[in-house]
Amino acid sequence: MIFKSINPFSQEVIAEHEILTNAQINQKLHISETAFQKWKTTSFQERADKMQKLAHILRVNKVKLGMLITNEMGKILSESIAEVEKSAENCDFYSEHAEQMLKEEIYDTPFKSMSVYDPLGAVFAIMPWNYPFWQVLRYAAPAIMAGNVTLLKHAPNVIGCAKAIENAFLEAGFPEGVFQQIVMDIPQVESVIAADIVCGVTLTGSEMAGSSVASLAGKHIKKSVMELGGSDAFIVLNDANLENAVTIATQSRMLNAGQACICAKRFIVTEKVADEFAALFAQKIQSIQQGNPLQQGIQMGPLARLDIANKLADQLEKSLHQGAKLIVGGEREDCNFQPTLIDFVDSNNIAFQEETFGPLATIIRAKDENDAIAIANNHRYGLAASLWTEDREKGLQLARKIEAGNVFVNSLVRSDSRIPFGGIKKSGYGRELGAIGIKEFMNMKSVIIQ
Ligand SMILES: O=CCCCC(=O)O
Numbered sequence: 041m042i043f044k045s046i047n048p049f050s051q052e053v054i055a056e057h058e059i060l061t062n063a064q065i066n067q068k069l070h071i072s073e074t075a076f077q078k079w080k081t082t083s084f085q086e087r088a089d090k091m092q093k094l095a096h097i098l099r100v101n102k103v104k105l106g107m108l109i110t111n112e113m114g115k116i117l118s119e120s121i122a123e124v125e126k127s128a129e130n131c132d133f134y135s136e137h138a139e140q141m142l143k144e145e146i147y148d149t150p151f152k153s154m155s156v157y158d159p160l161g162a163v164f165a166i167m168p169w170n171y172p173f174w175q176v177l178r179y180a181a182p183a184i185m186a187g188n189v190t191l192l193k194h195a196p197n198v199i200g201c202a203k204a205i206e207n208a209f210l211e212a213g214f215p216e217g218v219f220q221q222i223v224m225d226i227p228q229v230e231s232v233i234a235a236d237i238v239c240g241v242t243l244t245g246s247e248m249a250g251s252s253v254a255s256l257a258g259k260h261i262k263k264s265v266m267e268l269g270g271s272d273a274f275i276v277l278n279d280a281n282l283e284n285a286v287t288i289a290t291q292s293r294m295l296n297a298g299q300a301c302i303c304a305k306r307f308i309v310t311e312k313v314a315d316e317f318a319a320l321f322a323q324k325i326q327s328i329q330q331g332n333p334l335q336q337g338i339q340m341g342p343l344a345r346l347d348i349a350n351k352l353a354d355q356l357e358k359s360l361h362q363g364a365k366l367i368v369g370g371e372r373e374d375c376n377f378q379p380t381l382i383d384f385v386d387s388n389n390i391a392f393q394e395e396t397f398g399p400l401a402t403i404i405r406a407k408d409e410n411d412a413i414a415i416a417n418n419h420r421y422g423l424a425a426s427l428w429t430e431d432r433e434k435g436l437q438l439a440r441k442i443e444a445g446n447v448f449v450n451s452l453v454r455s456d457s458r459i460p461f462g463g464i465k466k467s468g469y470g471r472e473l474g475a476i477g478i479k480e481f482m483n484m485k486s487v488i489i490q
Contacts, residue, residue, distance in 0.1 A: 043196035048114035048342040048375040049332055054112070056221050057199040060153075060459040065232065072189050073237040074163045075217025075282040080159045080187040084139035087185050087205060088481045091135035094212035098128040098173075104202055105173065107334070112198045113169045113376065116333040117297050119149070122281050127177035133457040134478065138185035152489040157482040159187030164232055166253060168245045169195035169344055170299045176205055178455070179242045179265075183480035184218060188239070191232065192221040197235065197345060199223055212241060234260045240481045244301075247272060247466050265470030265480050267301065267462060269395040270423030273416035273442070274304035277409050278312045280428035281450075286320040287327045288452050289401070292426070294379055297340050298399035299348070301467070302453045303423050305396055306385075307403045311446035318383055322368045325401065328379045342375035343398050347377050351423075352398035358379065359391035363401065387418055395421065409438065417443045422465035424453040446472075 041059040044051070060068070060186045064221060066098035074216035096106065105118035115123075142157040163183045167175045176192060182191050191222050194202035209219040224232070233241055233256045240263035243253045250268040276285050292304035310319045333341025353372050359382060360366055369380030377398050385402040392402065406412035416425055424446040429435045435449035445463040446453060455461045461473040471477055 041225065043199055043201050045112050046345075047335075048344050049141060050347075051374065051456075051482075054111055055200050057203075059220055059223050059225050060228075061229065062228065065222055065224060065228060066347035068191065068220050069094060069162075069232065069235045069237055072191055072220060075215055076159075076161055076237060078215065079184075079189055079218050082187070082192040083165065084185070086186070088135035088138070090213045091131045091181060091250045093130040094208055094245040095131035095135070095212070097208045098124050098131070101208070102128075102293050108200050108204055109172055109198075110333045110341070112170060112200050114192050114297075114333055114341040116338055116341050117336075119296060123171055123174045127173045130174075130177050130473075131181045134185040136180040137475075138182065139314060141292065141478050142186060146241055149488075151400060153486065155484050156276075156485050157186070159484055160183060160481055160483050161188060162235075162237045162239060163190045163481050164189050164193070164204045164238045164241045165190060165243060166193045166229070166241065166243040167195065167250070169198040170296060170301075172201035173205065175291050176202070178472055179477075182206075182217060182473075183481060184214070185483055186478050188481055189218045190220070191238070192219070193224050193229065199286055229337040230256050230260075233262055240264060241470075242263050242480075250468055263481060265462070265472065266468035267268060267450070267470075267472060268423075268466060268468040269421055270301040270303075270463065271305045271392075271395050271419055271421045271427040273306045273419075273426045274444075275406075275409075275412045275416055275425065275436075275438075276307065276309040277412065277427070277429040278310050278315060279430045280313065281430060282313060282317055282320060284450070286317060286426040288326055288426070289317075289321055290328075293401045294325070294340060294399050294453050297377070298341055298379075299344060301395075302455070304426060304453065305400075305402065306392060306416070306419075307353055307401060308406050308410055309403060309416050310406050311414055314403065318381075318403055321347055321401065321403070322381055324380050325368050325379045328445050330376060332376065340379060344375070346375055348397060349377050352377055352400060355390055355394060355396055356382070356400055359385065359389050359402070362389045364389055364391060369399075387415060389410070393419075413438060413441050417441075421463070421465045422463060424465035425446070426451065428451050 111121035242266040369378035439447040460471040462471040
């Protein structure tokens with residue numbers, strides 16, 4: 041059995057990767073176990089030295105690695121290179137801060153008491169193709185700095201990236217087994233979760249994948265972190281700076297060809313400014329240069345796979361049938377989907393209710409700010425949101441009313457190594473990044489001394 045890497049722009053098969061047998065996977069688990077016994081005893085300094093070397097290797101190779109990302113999943117080269125750079129920054133961040141973050145916590149008791157953080161084993165990661173470097177380094181750098189080891193099941197269409205990351209870890213001097221990628225299929229997932237060395241599962245992916253992997257984690261009493269779908273609200277109030285809002289709206293919906301959980305997907309605009317916002321947004325979307333993602337000047341590449349483009353086309357057709365109005369775009373050829381804007385969407389529309397994974401922006405008109413917040417919260421997902429108002433105090437108050445794991449006032453929703461990231465509702469649970477992210481797969485051990 042093989043997985044194929046197919047260039048979504050040319051549709052050429054660029055590589056084939058053999059799926060490991062169950063016996064080969066058991067061997068990987070064994071290597072992981074041996075590696076953990078040693079790795080957990082290493083000092084923070086030793087881990088940090090290697091992590092900084094890894095950051096250096098990523099930076100030196102950012103163009104080559106960026107091209108690999110682009111060839112495997114289609115994002116434009118500048119975004120691929122930026123992704124490799126952000127991954128390197130995350131390695132630097134945890135190499136500098138892990139020790140402090142995992143310092144013991146002392147309690148105010150008449151006897152001596154504290155919590156210490158011990159590593160637990162191998163973190164099993166199931167990662168998607170849309171940020172094939174960033175999403176791996178996002179969980180792996182903290183896990184490994186904390187003294188855990190990790191096993192990665194990457195998405196079938198980005199196995200070249202998985203292998204390149206594994207090679208970079210080895211080149212940086214990490215011992216064999218600290219970071220391993222496994223080319224494996226879905227039916228093999230349970231046996232890895234069940235293995236004694238695996239202490240938990242972190243998954244970034246769809247709600248459906250999250251539900252089934254979280255069930256397996258529960259069955260085998262393993263901790264899990266789930267970073268799932270999103271349909272982020274982008275709320276524009278009467279007093280927003282519309283020029284800025286439209287610039288970021290375009291970026292937020294169209295980056296990565298619209299294929300990110302944290303892309304803004306529902307543009308909820310108060311009636312008074314809705315026509316002006318819609319006109320400016322349409323202009324910006326129309327000006328996006330689409331084409332070969334390796335070519336300079338191109339601002340959007342193809343979608344990563346044909347089935348993704350098919351699903352988006354189907355959602356668009358149904359949403360128009362349900363009464364939405366097509367303003368810009370709407371055409372597609374193979375994986376190339378035109379940046380598209382639809383207006384007069386309501387909460388019964390499929391483009392409102394489902395996550396749309398591609399360059400489709402929807403405008404929903406709200407009566408006033410209370411109505412806008414109610415519309416934003418009327419959703420199964422709660423990953424992130426942004427709110428646009430010139431009144432920062434009001435922005436903060438309204439941010440507290442939004443049901444999401446991350447809210448940004450007057451700026452682009454983005455993840456940041458320093459700040460916890462994750463969702464609520466069907467967008468998942470647990471947090472990555474920041475100091476809380478590194479503690480998700482640790483034994484917080486209370487020690488009491490009389
Ligand atoms: O699909 C999820 C994308 C997350 C991107 C990020 O962490 O910035």
